[in-house]
Structures are given as C-alpha cells and as structure tokens.
Amino acid sequence: MSNFFTRRKLITTGLSTAAGASGVGAAAYFASQYGLIPPDHTGILGIGETLTYSSQRLLTSGHSLAREFKRSDISKIAPVNGPHPTDENYRKLLANGFREWRLLIAGLVGRPASLSLEELKRLPSESHIILHACEEGWSYIAEWTGVRLASVLDLVETRPEARYVVFEPFPNPRQTTGVVRVLGGSIDMADALHPQTLLAYGMNGDALPADHGAPVRLRLGRHLGYKNTKYLSRIVVTDKIDFKGRGTWYGGI
C-alpha cells in the first residue's frame, strides 16, 4: 500500500468532503430561505448569477441608495434603444395624451386596481437625478419624476407571500430588426420597495417622452437600463418567476 492511502488521509479527506457537501447543502437551504436565489439560477451560468445575486442582496440590504447628481449634471442627449410602439392602440392613446390609458395592478394583491395617469399623478410625487446606463456601455444623467412603486403597492395591499413584481409593457419594435415584441421585466420585492424605485411619468421637468416610455415607465436607481420597463400597461405581483430570457435576470454584477 502506497503511503498516499494512509488511514489518516482517508479519514481527513472523508470528513472534509462530508463537511464541504453539508456546508454547500446548508448554504443552499439558508440562501433559499432568505430569498438569495435568483429565478435564473439554473444551468452552468446560473452558478455565477446566484453568486452575484446573493452577494449583492447581502451587500445592499437596508436600501442602499444609488448616487444622485446635480441638476447641472443632466445630459444634453438621452439616447434610447429602439422607437416607441407604433400599433394603432398605442398611437391613439398617445394622440389623446393617454387620457384613456389605465395601469392595471393585479396578482397577489388585496385590492386589484386600474389607475389613470391623473390618479397616479395625485399620489405623492418625487424626483431623482440619477445615472442611466445601458448594458451596452453608454450612459446619461436625467431627472425622473413619478410616484414610488412602494406607495402604489401599499395602495393595492400587496399580500405577504409576494416575492416579485412583473411589468408588462405595450409591444414595441426591436431596435435591430424592427420586429414587434413585448419586452417585459420583473424585479424582486427588495427593489420594488426601494425608495428610488419610481413609476415615472416625468423626465427632465417635462412629461415622459414617447421614446422614453410614455405614459409611465419603471425607474430603478440600482439597475441597468434594460430593467427599467417602458410603456407600462399592467403590473402583476407574484411569488414565482419563470425566466426564459437571455442575459441576466438580476442584471449581473
């Protein structure tokens, strides 16, 4: 018998393997108990996504605030990826100043609601001057005005089992191909209840321009551009997300 397989080595290797395996098991259990597992945790890339999401959730617990800027920092140009919806339904709403538009809020809520733009504007409003960065690499600074998503969720009485909020927009054309699709998104409750998370209807002191997501878009302080769903039509509170998109659900590191 070679000295590689000594009894002591076998015992220590066995014990450390068992400790390692039960450590990973315990970590997975506590991570799911404390909501540290993202919807896109499956597959080999899901390992990285889970590590990123859980470490960011531990790091940013307690509503850490995104950096805010001065009014003089606001960029002269605010680029967009892709134009606003061009279908008949959206064009009619846009032409009429979105007077017929309603935001539906449903799912795990005590009192589902259908709010008009005027009703949203009557709720307490606030403004944030923050950096908007696209995952492609470009960024601009703008001021966004709207109502805190937390206030709206309070109004509809979100149920305790709620874990995610899903944002459904009007379908709009893809930037590259022009093919019309629904580019929805979802966030967890930590982001939904964050003080910088707005349902924004104003930008740089004016009404939200069509290309920037009129009548109302989601505005998150701590996320990349693509998480800020435009042209909102319906909000659904849920306890489960079936993420089938490409890229990262949370937004990456």
Added chain:
Amino acid sequence: MSVAAVSASLNRTETGPRHSAVVRITHWIVVLSALGLLVSGIGILMSHPRLYWGETGYVGADSLTDVPIPFVIGPSVWNRPIHFFFAWILTFAGLAYVSYGFITRHFRNDLVPRKADLHWTSISGVILDHLRTRFTGTNAAGTYNVVQRVTYLAVVFALFPAIFWTGLAMSFGVTSVFPVMAVALGGHQSARTLHFAFVALLLLFVAVHILMIYIAGFVNNVRAMITGYVSPGRKAR
C-alpha cells in the same frame, strides 16, 4: 545571496517541484477564466466600441477614443452572464492563490525582492542580460530574478485588483454601497475606460510572459507549470 540560501534554493529545485501544486492549479484556472473574461469582454465592448471619461458617454458626446470596430448590437446581452461566471471563478482561484502565498510564505520567500537586488545596477543587469538573451532566471538559480519578482507582485497585487475595482465600479449595486469606488475614478465611464486600459496592460504582461517562456525553453517551462518539474523523467510524488 548567502551560500546557505543558494544551496537551499538549489536543494529545493533538486528534490521538490519547481511550482507547488496550488500554484500550478490556480495558475491554469486563472489562465482559462481570464481567457473567458477576455473573449466575453470583447463581446460586450463590440456593442459600444467607444470609450469616454467622466460619468456619461453616448453617441453624440465627446469620446476619448473610438475603437476601430463596428457597433454590433446584441452580443452584450448573452456575453455578460459568461463574463460574470468567469469573474467568479477568477475570484475564487485568485483568493486561493493569494491566501496560499501568504500562509506558506511563498510571496515572502520567492517573490518579494531581496534588499540587495533593489538597486539600479542589479535591475539593469537583469534587463541587459535579457537583451543579450542570457537568462539568469529560474533555470540558472532555481529562483526568480528581481525584475520577475517585481513584475509578478505588481500583476497579482496591483493589476488584477485594479481590473476588479474598475469592473465593480460599473455596478450600481456596488456603488450604492461604496460610491467612492466610482467617484474616486472620475465616474462610471472613467471606470469603464480604465477597465479596458488595465486589461490592455495585463495583455502586455501576458505577451512578454509568453515571449520570455518561449526564449527560456517553452516545453520545459510549460511542463514545470503542469507537472511541477522541468525534466520529463521526474514525476510529481
């Protein structure tokens, strides 16, 4: 170097592996994950091949430099999860290597330059020897020369941390907790630009590193980083 130190280092080359198992394994994990990060990073850059300074930057704003490749919309979406996957692997391999280096005093014994070597004649001597392709590095003495030592320490403790910092400074989650990480660099776009600049420096290091290995004996040096030994006859225990 004292006689005892020379015989100790020669003795080590005779009996033990030139590179320990932890150094060998983490070296190749770092190589593979850095390659994955490079390829996916280029994929992300392709979506917006312009670099800026400050907080903001977009088509229509003044750029520092326009990378001469066309804009390709799309690759950033699926390259980002790949980039972060390899970033985590690199993090774990790097942490394993650095803690190993401190615990076993690998850094202190093999990489921190000796006081006697830290003067210009010694450094210029090594550089002149290299220019005459007369190497007095690991092969001759079983130890690293002063230029190797300073370079390796700079890559491990300055360049890699700088790439991590500038990468994390682009994360809104990270800067919401540590705003200074972006502010100290001059802003979000500065962090992005510096991220690519530090990677360019790392690529320069890799190019020189591979060139030196090629000149000093490619097969023997790569074998030493895989099996631990320079000559093929010897096997790792």
